[in-house]
Amino acid sequence: TGLVTFDPGFTSTAACSSAITYIDGDAGILRYRGYPIDQLAGNSTFLEVSYLLIYGELPSQQQLDAFTNRISRHTLLHEDLKRFFEGFPRDAHPMPVLSSAVSALSTFYQDSLDPHDEEAVELSTVRLMAKVFTIAAYAYKKSVGQPFLYPDNSLGLVENFLRMTFGFPAEPYELDPDMVRALDTLLILHADHEQNCSTSTVRLVGSSQANLFASISAGINALFGPLHGGANQAVLEMLTRIKDVEGGNVDDFVNRVKNKEQGAKLMGFGHRVYKNYDPRAKIVKEQAETILKKLGVNDPLLDIAMTLEEKALADDYFVERKLYPNVDFYTGVIYRAMGFPVKMFTVLFALGRLPGWIAHWREMMNDPQNKIGRPRQLYTGSAERLYVPVGQR
Numbered sequence: 211t212g213l214v215t216f217d218p219g220f221t222s223t224a225a226c227s228s229a230i231t232y233i234d235g236d237a238g239i240l241r242y243r244g245y246p247i248d249q250l251a252g253n254s255t256f257l258e259v260s261y262l263l264i265y266g267e268l269p270s271q272q273q274l275d276a277f278t279n280r281i282s283r284h285t286l287l288h289e290d291l292k293r294f295f296e297g298f299p300r301d302a303h304p305m306p307v308l309s310s311a312v313s314a315l316s317t318f319y320q321d322s323l324d325p326h327d328e329e330a331v332e333l334s335t336v337r338l339m340a341k342v343f344t345i346a347a348y349a350y351k352k353s354v355g356q357p358f359l360y361p362d363n364s365l366g367l368v369e370n371f372l373r374m375t376f377g378f379p380a381e382p383y384e385l386d387p388d389m390v391r392a393l394d395t396l397l398i399l400h401a402d403h404e405q406n407c408s409t410s411t412v413r414l415v416g417s418s419q420a421n422l423f424a425s426i427s428a429g430i431n432a433l434f435g436p437l438h439g440g441a442n443q444a445v446l447e448m449l450t451r452i453k454d455v456e457g458g459n460v461d462d463f464v465n466r467v468k469n470k471e472q473g474a475k476l477m478g479f480g481h482r483v484y485k486n487y488d489p490r491a492k493i494v495k496e497q498a499e500t501i502l503k504k505l506g507v508n509d510p511l512l513d514i515a516m517t518l519e520e521k522a523l524a525d526d527y528f529v530e531r532k533l534y535p536n537v538d539f540y541t542g543v544i545y546r547a548m549g550f551p552v553k554m555f556t557v558l559f560a561l562g563r564l565p566g567w568i569a570h571w572r573e574m575m576n577d578p579q580n581k582i583g584r585p586r587q588l589y590t591g592s593a594e595r596l597y598v599p600v601g602q603r
């Protein structure tokens with residue numbers, strides 16, 4: 211069976227080669243297809259970045275228009291799929307609703323499942339890019355008991371999502387350009403992050419030649435966990451607890467984290483790869499300050515977050531362990547200012563990560579070195595023993 215290396219958590223095992231995203235964790239560098247994240251966040255749009263991740267190059271205007279038009283033709287959900295939402299409990303978390311509905315796409319769109327048919331992969335790519343935004347908006351509408359809105363294809367993807375989320379069928383929805391731009395930028399920041407837990411999940415599931423919808427649905431479930439995408443929800447819950455239950459006492463909280471009381475962690479801090487700073491967190495922090503000002507929101511949670519960051523960065527516990535704010539630390543404060551309930555935060559992460567997952571799945575399917583993912587183990591169970599019939603045990 212050959213030599214097996216033991217690497218729990220895959221801290222030093224490369225499971226694939228990839229040309230999509232480059233991270234230098236010591237230098238705090240993140241690039242999509244060679245382009246630095248701050249340049250993309252400052253100048254590009256989410257759809258342009260999606261094109262870049264999926265197809266490898268920035269699009270020409272014509273290519274971008276064609277991509278945008280193709281996506282907008284697929285924003286509708288099948289009426290039968292819409293009925294799925296009625297079956298979930300009213301207080302259902304929108305993440306499992308999202309992953310279930312994405313999984314169900316395999317049953318509605320059976321003509322685009324073959325992972326080796328280029329046209330089918332193209333079709334399921336645009337279907338996902340369009341429909342996941344509609345599904346996310348419906349998951350929200352379901353949770354607040356409001357009617358679903360059909361997409362309006364005269365709007366862009368992000369605009370349409372905001373309208374379907376916050377709008378009502380009976381009245382026009384006024385889009386706030388600051389909010390559209392801020393959400394678009396946040397989606398760019400989340401769009402890919404090489405072999406993180408959910409992307410590795412998409413690759414592992416896809417390595418069995420499972421279709422794109424099934425693989426992405428698995429990635430959404432991986433993202434749900436509080437150590438991964440679920441951290442943005444956990445951060446806001448932590449900040450709210452500090453404000454409401456602990457009277458804003460940040461020092462006490464930091465001490466409890468340092469003493470690891472009941473496994474307390476400073477959510478939104480730390481990263482497997484970034485040991486200097488997370489370049490996304492820097493951009494999000496600036497965004498939080500400007501967008502709250504633009505939206506006229508004064509949120510005490512932002513002050514608590516800033517104090518928490520300041521104290522942690524000056525504390526030996528965090529310094530020694532190289533723990534810095536990650537992308538999730540400030541995003542929740544922005545989502546909250548935009549009017550999203552805490553339960554939707556991880557869904558917004560999933561919307562952003564979608565093109566990255568798709569790009570990795572496609573890269574893997576086209577990689578001649580690709581094999582089914584099948585890790586080995588170190589067996590720690592008992593040695594051979596004899597079966598004893600139940601009456602003699």
Ligand code: CMC
Nearest residue numbers: 437438439441475476477478479480481482531536537538
């Ligand atoms: N608060 C307090 N201590 C921490 C934290 C934290 N947030 N993160 C790590 N540590 C400590 C950890 O207890 C350990 O200490 P010790 O050496 O005394 O045992 C040391 O730092 C090393 O941590 P680790 O758990 O071995 O590091 P990891 O690479 O396995 O975990 C992580 C990375 C992101 C899961 C972890 O830092 C964490 O749980 N952070 C909080 C959750 C979070 O914010 N997740 C979002 C990550 S970024 C976006 C995304 O991927 O979705």
